[in-house]
Amino acid sequence: MSKASAFFVEQLLHWHTHHNDREMPWKGEADPYKIWLSEVILQQTRVAQGWSYYLRFVEAFPTVQDLAAAPDDAVMKLWEGLGYYSRARNLLQAARDVVKELNGQLPATYTGWRKLKGVGPYTAAAIASFAFNEDVPVVDGNVYRIYARYFGVDTPIDTTAGKKTFQELAEQLLPLGHARDYNQAIMDFGATVCTPKAPKCSTCPMQAHCVAKAKGKVGEWPVKAKKRKRKTRYFHYLVFQHNGHTFLRKRTGKDIWQGLHDFPMIEGEKWLSPKELQATAEGQAWHQGTGEWRERGRYQQQLTHQNIHAVFYEIEAEPKAESHWFSVPQAEITNFAFPKIVDCYLRDNTLYLTLH
Ligand code: SF4
Known part of the structure; x- marks a missing residue:
């Protein structure tokens, strides 16, 4: 190991013994099930946001058996607002696989965890090291950033070559027998210092050997090869209201928000007026030509690769319903899990408020 590498490992572990004060409800947890829950919740989610979800999940489903036995909609409802819903679907599927195929016994190794649905290399390494101290390094955005800066690696992190380079570096640096402490230390260091x-x-303890600091490239590293363009989509929601009922559909297929509910919707590449909406194929198929259209607000939600704009029209009419829609008494609408943008509309409008 080079002098700079040895210095890094030593400084990091030393730093952590004096700065292990980042409080989180799952910190120091030894139960692999709870570590798994926390890691899945924290993917693409800030600690502050994930905190209450973690507590609610642990309370609602204290064991993998409880989670496996939960109805899909109960899990989606609890996940509501956290985004990236495929995480919840995979978590539930994996819990059911553990109960059915592994006799309810969670895996005790990195390789075992990797076989479960939705458990990628990072999550498997985190669980195997935190719960079992297995010698596997965690490699995520924190690790890319810290190693790119400290060692001056300018291979783009979103390329095969970059991923290989950082994985090898992480494996070389991991002090054997200390994976639990080292992995926790690097996550905390990335969250609070680098x-x-x-x-x-x-004030960084690594600064004496940090290449990015010496070269004035801290702001430039890590390097990314591609900049993905965000797609903008316009959702026109038609909230049909008839005899105290409204119409919902469950989102299926390969699009965003699979497993959540929303209203009948017409998508456009730009905003469409009620007249234009009525002239579309869906508008003609669904709308009977009666009832006033009231616009009840426009909302925007930014996803990683998409910008969603939504407008909600409340329509006092019975639609020509599609087979995959179902009618729900308005008093029961809160029982369903919705994407954030629909939830915002419901919360802002009397439809939801009068029902709480
Ligand atoms: S000196 Fe700055 S860039 Fe280098 S490891 Fe420390 S915090 Fe990161």
């Missing part, structure tokens, strides 16, 4: 914006270089 942060994406405004890292604390002037």
Whole structure:
């Protein structure tokens, strides 16, 4: 191991013994099921946001058996607002597989965890090291950023070559027998010192050997090859209301928000007026030509690769319903799990407020 590598490992572990004060409800947890829950919740989610979801999940489903036995909709409802819903679907599927195929016994190794649905290399390494101290390094955005800066690696992190380079570096650096501490230390270091914006270089214990600091490239590293363009989509929701009922559909197929519910919707590449909406194929198929259209607000939600704009029209009429829609008494609408943008509309409008 080079001098810079040895210095890094030693400093990181030393730093962590004095700065292991980042409080989180799952910190120091030894139960692999709870670690798994926390890691899945924290993928693409800030700690502050994931915190209450974790507590609610642990309370509602204290064991993998409880989770496996839960109805799909109960899990989706609890996940509501957290985004990236495929995580919840995979978690539930994996819990059921554990109960059915592994006799309810959670895996005790990295390789075993990798076989479960939705458990990628990072999550498997986190669980195997935190619960069992297995010698596997965690490699995620924190690790890419810290190693790219400290060692001056400018291979783009979103390329095969970059991923291989960082994986090998992480494996070489991991001090055997200390995976639990080392992995926790690097996550905490990335979250509090070598942060994406405004890292604390002037007080950083690594600064003596940090290549990015020496070359003035802290803001440039890690390097990314591609910049993905966000797609903008316009959703026109038709909230049909008839005899105290409204119409919902469960989202299926390969699009976003699979497993959640929303209203009948017409998508456009730009905003469409009620007249234009009525002239579309869906508008003609669904709308009987009666009832006033009231616009009840426009909302925007930013996803990783998509910008969603939504407008909600409440229509006092019975639609020509499609087979995959179902009619729901308005008093029961809160029982369903919705995407955030629909939830915002429901919360802003009397439809929801009068029902709480
Ligand atoms: S000196 Fe700055 S860039 Fe280098 S490891 Fe420390 S915080 Fe990160």
